[in-house]
Ligand SMILES: O=C(O)CCC(=O)C(=O)O
């Protein structure tokens with residue numbers, strides 16, 4: 242079945258944005274992350290060519306769906322994880338609520354054989370999820 246984890250992130254207004262980042266660039270370790278962000282709109286995702294940060298425009302009531310490490314591994318690179326970061330706002334606090342959808346820690350993570358084409362090589366070796374996971 243898998244597990245889920247929810248965070249509630251509070252970013253206070255920042256007096257010195259030039260030397261600060263709210264959430265450093267990273268990819269989530271989840272299968273997918275459902276992310277609710279407020280209307281401050283400081284979230285960026287890295288474009289697929291890796292050379293441009295794209296602003297994620299906040300849409301009232303919308304959830305952003307991010308692909309994480311596990312789905313990239315399980316899909317044998319059909320789906321790619323998304324790198325993201327949160328920039329600093331001088332004047333406003335920010336709140337975001339990510340829901341991380343994960344596999345169980347005792348499951349073995351690797352490319353699903355059911356989706357592999359004939360002759361397709363697995364990009365990843367199977368690994369026990371708890372050996373991969375460092376988020377807790
Ligand atoms: O605050 C955000 O919008 C993103 C938070 C995030 O990337 C995370 O908690 O993994």
Ligand SMILES: [Fe+2]
Pocket residue numbers: 267268269325
């Ligand atoms: Fe994240």
